Amino acid sequence: MQTEINNALNVLKNGGLILYPTDTVWGIGCDATNEVAVKKIYELKQREDSKALICLVADDRMLKKYVKSIPNAALNIIDISEKPTTIIYDEAQNLAPNLIADDGTIAIRIPDDDFCYQLARKLNTAIVSTSANISGFPTPKSFKEISQEVIKGVDYVVNLHREKICDKPSSIIKLSNSGIVKVIRA
Template sequence: MSDDAPTNDDVHRAAAAIRDGDAVVYPTETVYGMGADATSPEAVERVFDIKGRDRDKPLSAGFPDVDSALDYVEVTDREEAFMRRFLPGPVTVVVERRDSLPDVLVSSRERVGVRVPDHELALELFRAAETPVTATSANLSGAGSITNPSQLPDEIHDAVAFVLDGGTTPGTESTVVDPGQGIIHRRGAMADDIEAWLEDES
C-alpha cells in the first residue's frame, strides 16, 4: 500500500479477504489487530497459526456496533447496559457466546470477549466484512503490540492478505472486563471509569 490514507476500495478489499477466509491487519484506537472471519473455524485457526498462539488462549470478536454483537452473544440487562455505556471504546467485554461463534475462537469456553473499537476505519472494515471479525493484536505471540504497520514482522506481513494502514495508534491495550461477574481481567484504557461503573452498579 502507499503512504496515503486507506481508501474505501482498500477497506472493501480487506473485507473481501476476510470473507474469503484470509486474515488482515487493521488499526484500532488501541493497537493494530488481526482480523479474520470469527465464525469460521478454519479462518480462526489461521489467525492462531500466524500468531503462533496457544489454542488455549481465546480470541475476542469485533463488531461494528453493540446491536450487531447481540446477534452473537447472550447478555443480561446489566451486561447490555455496560456495553452501551462503554462501546464503542477501548474495552473488551466478556459475555456468554452463542453457538454461532465456534469453539476454537474461545478455546471451548462459554464466554467471549466483544470489541467495538472507537476507530472509524476498524468499524468500516467490520461493517463491510458483514461477519464478526477476530479482535486480537497483530503480533507474534509473546512479542510486543504493533502500533504502526512498519513494526509488523515479516512472518505476519507475508501471511496476511491485506494491511490497512491507519498510521500510528495510541498503544494502550483495551481493558478486559466481565461486567456480569464484576471482574476486570486486564486493566488498560478507561480502567478507572470501568471500575467506578462496576461499583456504582453493583
Template sequence: MLNVINALNNGQLICFPTETVYALSCNANDASAIDKIYKIKKRNKNKPLSVFVANIEQLKEIAIIKESYLAPIKYFSPGPITFILPLKENSRLPKEFFQGTIGVRIPNHPIALKILNEFKNIMVATSVNISGEKSVSKACDIPSDIKKEASIIIDDDKLVMGVGSTIVDLTTDEISVLRRGKITEENVKTVFDKYEKHNRA
C-alpha cells in the same frame, strides 16, 4: 474497501489499525482462517481470541447480556474496552474456538468501523504480534512472519494509542477487570455502579 471485504470472505487475514493497537483479523465464522491466526501468532489454542462487532445489535446476536449491564456497555462502546460475556449456544461461531464465553469489542477507529460496517459480519481480532511479544502500534513494526501471511495491511498510525483494551469480565454478578488499559478499573466500576444504582431506584 472492496478488496478488504473480499479478502475476509475468502478466508484471508488482514491487518488494520484500531484506537488501541494494530489488529490481525479474519472472518469469525471461518474456522480455517482462525486456525491460521493461531499458527501465525504461535498462540496456544487454549487461549481464546476476541471478536469485533460493529454495534450492540451484533453483540446481542452472539452474547448473553445481563439487563443491568446493557447501559454501561453502551456507555463505553465504541471504545478501547473488551467485554467477556456468556456466549449464546446458537451463535453459529466455530465451536472448536468459541465455547462458554466470548470477548467482544466495538472498536472506536474509523478504519476498523468502516470495515465492520461494510463486512456486516463478526470478525476475530487479536493484537498483531507473535504470542508473548509486544503488540504493534506502528505498521512498520509488524513482524515479518505476519506480513507474509496477511493479504492486506492497512497502514495508518495516526490514531493508534499503543495501549491495549481494558478487559472486563461480565460473566458473573461481580464485575472484574482482567486487564487494565486506557479505561481505568476505577472508571469501569464507577460507571457500572452508577447504572446499577439507577436500575434499583
C-alpha cells in the same frame, strides 16, 4: 477509505487474514465465523488455540447474534466507557468453535473507529481482532514495529493509519450472566 474496506472485505469473505488498524492497536483479523481462517490466525501467532481471541462487532444489534444473553450492565459499560473496552460474555454462539473459550465465553468489543465499524457492518459478521504480534512478543505500538513474519503471514495489509501510535490495548472486563464483574485488564 472505501477502497481499503472493499479490499479487506474481499479477503475476509474468501477466508483470508488481514492486518488492520483498530481503535486500539494494529490487529490481525479474519471472519470470526470461519473456523479455518481462525485456525490460520492461531498458526500465524504461534498461539495455543485454547487462548481465546477478541472479536469486533459494529453495534449492539450485531452483538446479540453472538451472545445468547447480554447482561444489562454490558450496554451501560459500553455507553459510559471513555476508553476502548472489551467485554467477555458467557454463552457465545454463532462463531467459529475454535474462537470460543473452553468455558463458552467470548471477548467482544464495539470499536469507536469508522474503518472497523464499516468493515464489520459490510461483512455483516464479527471480525477477529488480535494484536499483530507472535505470541510471547510485545504488542507493536505502531505499524513500523510489526514483524515481517506477521506482515508476510497475512493476505492483505490495510493501507490506513500507518503513522498512528498506540500504546494501550483495550480494557477487558468479564461480565457473567450471574452478575459478577471482574476486571481482567484495566
